[in-house]
Amino acid sequence: MIVNGVDVTALSQTLDAIRQDPKLGAFQFRASNTWLGGGLNRSTIDRFYGAGQEQTRPKPFSFSADEPPVLLGGDSGANPVEFVLHALAACLTTTMAYHAAARGIEIRSISSALEGDLDLRGFLGLSDDVRKGYHHVRVKLRVQSDAPAEQLEALAKFSSVYDIVSNSLPVEVTVEIHR
Amino acid sequence: MIVNGVDVTALSQTLDAIRQDPKLGAFQFRASNTWLGGGLNRSTIDRFYGAGQEQTRPKPFSFSADEPPVLLGGDSGANPVEFVLHALAACLTTTMAYHAAARGIEIRSISSALEGDLDLRGFLGLSDDVRKGYHHVRVKLRVQSDAPAEQLEALAKFSSVYDIVSNSLPVEVTVEIHR
Numbered sequence: 001m002i003v004n005g006v007d008v009t010a011l012s013q014t015l016d017a018i019r020q021d022p023k024l025g026a027f028q029f030r031a032s033n034t035w036l037g038g039g040l041n042r043s044t045i046d047r048f049y050g051a052g053q054e055q056t057r058p059k060p061f062s063f064s065a066d067e068p069p070v071l072l073g074g075d076s077g078a079n080p081v082e083f084v085l086h087a088l089a090a091c092l093t094t095t096m097a098y099h100a101a102a103r104g105i106e107i108r109s110i111s112s113a114l115e116g117d118l119d120l121r122g123f124l125g126l127s128d129d130v131r132k133g134y135h136h137v138r139v140k141l142r143v144q145s146d147a148p149a150e151q152l153e154a155l156a157k158f159s160s161v162y163d164i165v166s167n168s169l170p171v172e173v174t175v176e177i178h179r
Numbered sequence: 180m181i182v183n184g185v186d187v188t189a190l191s192q193t194l195d196a197i198r199q200d201p202k203l204g205a206f207q208f209r210a211s212n213t214w215l216g217g218g219l220n221r222s223t224i225d226r227f228y229g230a231g232q233e234q235t236r237p238k239p240f241s242f243s244a245d246e247p248p249v250l251l252g253g254d255s256g257a258n259p260v261e262f263v264l265h266a267l268a269a270c271l272t273t274t275m276a277y278h279a280a281a282r283g284i285e286i287r288s289i290s291s292a293l294e295g296d297l298d299l300r301g302f303l304g305l306s307d308d309v310r311k312g313y314h315h316v317r318v319k320l321r322v323q324s325d326a327p328a329e330q331l332e333a334l335a336k337f338s339s340v341y342d343i344v345s346n347s348l349p350v351e352v353t354v355e356i357h358r
Contacts, residue, residue, distance in 0.1 A: 005216030005217030007251055014303075018300060018303065019305060025299035025309075026297075026299075027298070028296050029260050029261050032290070032292045033268035033291045034289075035272045037183070038273075039184075039276070040184070041289075043265040043269060045257045048261075050250075057247065063242070065265070065270075065273070072193070075237075078242070079208070079273075080338075080340045081343075082240075083242075084263070085222075086222040086224065087244075087259045087266060089220070089222050090212060091244075093212055097214060098251070110213075110214035113209070113210075114211070115207055115208075116207065118208065120205075120206055122339070122342070123274070123337055124194055124197065132342035133340060134343060159259075159302075160260050161263055162312075163310055163311035163347075164260075164312035164313060164343075168344070168346040
């Protein structure tokens, strides 16, 4: 049975398997990165461990990161803090879709817009009172579904990346429903 | 003057400008994301605000996120928590290169390997005692430089993404020097 593009039969089997053997829930994700000079570098993401075994992929993923000219880079890739917003958007979206599917809640569309505020004085070491990373992040999710916004917001917050970021700084999540 | 591929004259001018007018340090980065079904979604990263004005780019960046088959996806992109490792690797690397350049420390190469440990029981809601995101991250940086490992490690830790992640969970950073 497929809900929201998620195989809920397989999801239910995964839940049962991890309930019976919690060790199957242990995952390790990995990345390697090479500096290419200045603000430019490239990561490779390939194998990981999970569900009790090494997991391989047909081919590795590769992502460049760079800085825009105003931050003295060549702008040949998004910058590291922009990738954090991508990770957060992607995780909230997938998490809402998966957890809704597990509960039989249909979702027709999800889109989101994110803003992350950062004061460069922290990164540059110009002030000890200013943090180096984002001090606030806002996420606006627009969802087409018959479920209430509060329920979908609570489901999205099972997100792993939301857990990482929101335990470090205020992340304001709002869900706007379109019927 | 260029050190580590970084224009240190421009970097010094940036530092002076923000010292004189701290408002120039206020940056806002942005992302938008669209769900494509199941574990697949795509982010667009384009304009941002910084150095006192809206900043545009020649063209937007676009990144897919997906899940591997064992997490019920089609594996057509790295997954959200893998993008967190990319962001962290990229940011530690760029930060070390920039901060070393500002101090006249030459770096000949940087490569890194990252591991992030996650227990899926948190994400799946099977245990309230298990966090949903990574519980530990390890970063090993190999650097070719004449500077001591401790100094380069301290410089890398000005990283914005290191600030975000390490204020949420233990991030173990080790720097290994090769002369």
